[in-house]
Amino acid sequence: MSWFIKKRQQKIAVEEKTVRVPEGLWIKCEACRELIYRAELVNTHNVCPKCGYHFRIGVGERLAALMDPGFQELFSTLRSSDPLHFVAAKSYAEQLKKLDAAGSDHDAVLVVEGTLKGHPVVLAVMDWDFLAASMGCVVGEKLKLGAERALESRASYIIISCSGGARMQEGTLSLMQMAKVSAALARLDLAGVPYLSILTDPTTGGVSASHAMLGDLNIAEPKALIGFAGPRVIEQTIKQTLPDGFQRSEFLLEHGMVDKVVPRDKLRDFVGLSLDWMTQPVAEAHD
Numbered sequence: 001m002s003w004f005i006k007k008r009q010q011k012i013a014v015e016e017k018t019v020r021v022p023e024g025l026w027i028k029c030e031a032c033r034e035l036i037y038r039a040e041l042v043n044t045h046n047v048c049p050k051c052g053y054h055f056r057i058g059v060g061e062r063l064a065a066l067m068d069p070g071f072q073e074l075f076s077t078l079r080s081s082d083p084l085h086f087v088a089a090k091s092y093a094e095q096l097k098k099l100d101a102a103g104s105d106h107d108a109v110l111v112v113e114g115t116l117k118g119h120p121v122v123l124a125v126m127d128w129d130f131l132a133a134s135m136g137c138v139v140g141e142k143l144k145l146g147a148e149r150a151l152e153s154r155a156s157y158i159i160i161s162c163s164g165g166a167r168m169q170e171g172t173l174s175l176m177q178m179a180k181v182s183a184a185l186a187r188l189d190l191a192g193v194p195y196l197s198i199l200t201d202p203t204t205g206g207v208s209a210s211h212a213m214l215g216d217l218n219i220a221e222p223k224a225l226i227g228f229a230g231p232r233v234i235e236q237t238i239k240q241t242l243p244d245g246f247q248r249s250e251f252l253l254e255h256g257m258v259d260k261v262v263p264r265d266k267l268r269d270f271v272g273l274s275l276d277w278m279t280q281p282v283a284e285a286h287d
Contacts, residue, residue, distance in 0.1 A: 029053050031223075045264045054201065054221050054264055059110050062125045062160055066268050071114025073106070074122070075145050080107055080138045084171050092169040095131070104130050107138045108163070111146045113155070117272030119279060120155035122146050126207075132164035135207055139167075140177025143211060147184035147195075156194040156275055157185075161212040165205015178210035185214050194278040196271060199226050199249070199258065217274055218258045219267070220249035226258070 026035045031053035041047070045065060046055040063071065079100070086092040108130040113122050124146045126133040133139075143159065150157035166174040188195050197215030199208075201224035209228050212218075220226060227247035235242055245251045252258045262270045 027055075030055075047264055052222060052263070054223065056128055056162070056201065058129065059106070059125045059127045063110075063112065063123070065264070066116055066271065067112065067121075067123060068115040068118070071112040071123075074111045074113055074149060075142050076106065078107065078138050078142055079105075080136055080170075082169070083137070083173060084169070086169040086171075088169075099130060106130075107142070108133045108135070108167075109139045109142050111142050111149075113149065113153075116156075116158075117268070117275065119272065119275040120153065121275075122150040122153075122155050122157050124157075124159045126160060126162045128162050131167065133162050133207075134164055134167035134174070135177050136167035136170045136174050137177065140174075140180050143177075143181045144184040147181070147188055150195075151188055151191055151193055154193060156196065156279065157188055158196045158198065158271070159211055159215075160198045160200060161203045161207050162200045163203060163205065163207040163212075165207055175206060178206050181211045182214060185211060189216070194275065196274065198267070198271075199224055201225050204228065204230070213257070215259075216278065217260070219270070220252065220258045220261050221267075222249055222261055222263055224249045226252055 025038055027038055027041070028035055029048040029051060031048065032051040034048070034050045036048060036050070040049060041055070046057045046061070047053065048055070057065075080096055082093040082096065104127070106127065109124050109126050111122065111124045115121065116123070124143055126139070146159075147157055149155070166178070168174070185195055195214070195216050197212055197218045199212055199218065199220040201221065203212050203224065203226045205228060208226055212226075225247055226249060229237075231242050231246055243251070249258060249261045253261050260270070
C-alpha cells in the first residue's frame with residue numbers, strides 16, 4: 001500500500017526576483033498627473049504627450065530650440081553683488097557664491113547674439129534656476145545692454161521671460177531695473193527695431209509689469225501663469241472669486257493682453273514667420 005502514502009518533499013526556499021526600475025526614468029505630469037517616460041519628453045520639447053502641459057526647461061534647451069547654430073554669448077563678465085548687505089534666513093552673498101560655484105555664471109539671464117531662421121537677433125533668456133529668475137541689477141543691466149546691442153546692429157530683440165519678479169535682496173535697486181529696461185525698449189520702438197516678448201510659466205511681479213508686456217508682439221506658451229500679484233492676493237483684495245483660468249495665457253489672449261499663444265514645438269517657426277513680416281522693407285509691406 002505504499003502508493004497510498006504521500007511522501008513529504010522538502011520545500012526549497014526560492015528567492016523572488018524583483019526588477020528595480022532605475023530612478024529618474026519616469027516623471028509625473030503636474031497637470032494630468034499621468035506618468036511619462038522621460039525619454040519621450042525629448043521628442044516633444046518637454047511637453048506632456050497626454051495633456052499638452054509645458055514643463056519648464058533650461059536656458060540651454062531654449063537656445064537649442066530657437067537659435068541657429070553659431071550664436072555667441074554677450075556680457076558674460078557681469079556678476080551680481082550684495083549692494084545692500086542683505087541678511088535674512090540665508091545670506092544673499094552666500095547664495096550667490098553657491099550658485100556661481102555650481103556653474104550658474106550668467107546670473108538669472110543669458111544674452112546671446114546670432115540668427116534665428118536667418119534673421120539677425122539678440123536673444124535674452126531668463127533662467128528660473130537662478131533665484132527664480134528674479135530681476136536684480138545685473139539682470140536689468142544685461143537686458144538694457146541687449147537692447148542697446150540690438151539697436152546698434154539693427155537686429156531684432158527677443159526676451160524670453162520666466163520670473164518670480166523683482167529680487168527682494170536688492171530692494172529699491174531691483175525695482176529701478178523696470179524703468180531702465182523699459183526706457184531702452186522705448187528707444188528700440190522709436191528706431192523701428194522689432195522687439196518680441198515671449199512669456200513662459202511663470203511670468204510674474206515686476207517682470208510682467210515691465211518688459212514682458214511691452215513687445216511689438218507678445219507671445220505666450222500655453223497655460224503659462226502671467227500676472228503681477230498672485231490670484232490669492234487679488235481675491236483677498238477685491239473680495240471676489242476669480243474666473244476659471246484667470247492669469248493663464250488663454251485668458252490673457254481672450255482679453256487682449258497677449259497677441260498669440262503658441263505651443264513650444266511651433267515657436268521657432270512662428271517667430272521666424274513673424275520676423276519675416278516685421279523686417280520686410282516698408283514699400284514691400286504696403287504692396
